[in-house]
Amino acid sequence: MNPWICALLISTSGGVGGFANALMSNNGFAMPRRVEGIWCPGAFSTVLIGAFAAWASWSFYGSGVEIDLANAVVRPHLQMPALAGAFLIGVVGGKWITNETDKLLLRESVKVAASKDVPQGKVDEIATGTPLQVLKTVKAI
Numbered sequence: 001m002n003p004w005i006c007a008l009l010i011s012t013s014g015g016v017g018g019f020a021n022a023l024m025s026n027n028g029f030a031m032p033r034r035v036e037g038i039w040c041p042g043a044f045s046t047v048l049i050g051a052f053a054a055w056a057s058w059s060f061y062g063s064g065v066e067i068d069l070a071n072a073v074v075r076p077h078l079q080m081p082a083l084a085g086a087f088l089i090g091v092v093g094g095k096w097i098t099n100e101t102d103k104l105l106l107r108e109s110v111k112v113a114a115s116k117d118v119p120q121g122k123v124d125e126i127a128t129g130t131p132l133q134v135l136k137t138v139k140a141i
Contacts, residue, residue, distance in 0.1 A: 014054020
């Protein structure tokens with residue numbers, strides 16, 4: 001198989017993993033945007049990061065390591081476990097970037113909440129919300 005087709009299939013599988021992560025996240029299929037100066041990657045970014053993470057993992061540690069692009073005679077092979085692994089790497093790569101964003105949103109929420117007197121009725125709402133909802137709730141108090 002052509003090495004570039006292998007890389008494309010691996011990247012596509014990782015992108016699908018990033019897409020699956022976007023669907024499973026609390027933010028849904030959101031577009032990239034800035035919230036209170038914090039970059040929120042959105043679904044499109046998690047797909048790209050998932051694709052890149054899968055390609056990089058396959059190239060560094062998987063069967064892609066054996067590919068010599070200068071030797072056209074050697075043909076790489078692609079097995080199903082490589083595609084399944086690429087999917088999982090895509091999910092994890094997307095999750096990593098969304099977790100980093102959630103961490104920044106929660107830090108900003110703590111900064112805002114520390115300067116306010118939070119009513120007891122809002123505490124449960126804050127504690128159970130997504131990081132973006134927490135920031136919005138704390139700012140509204």
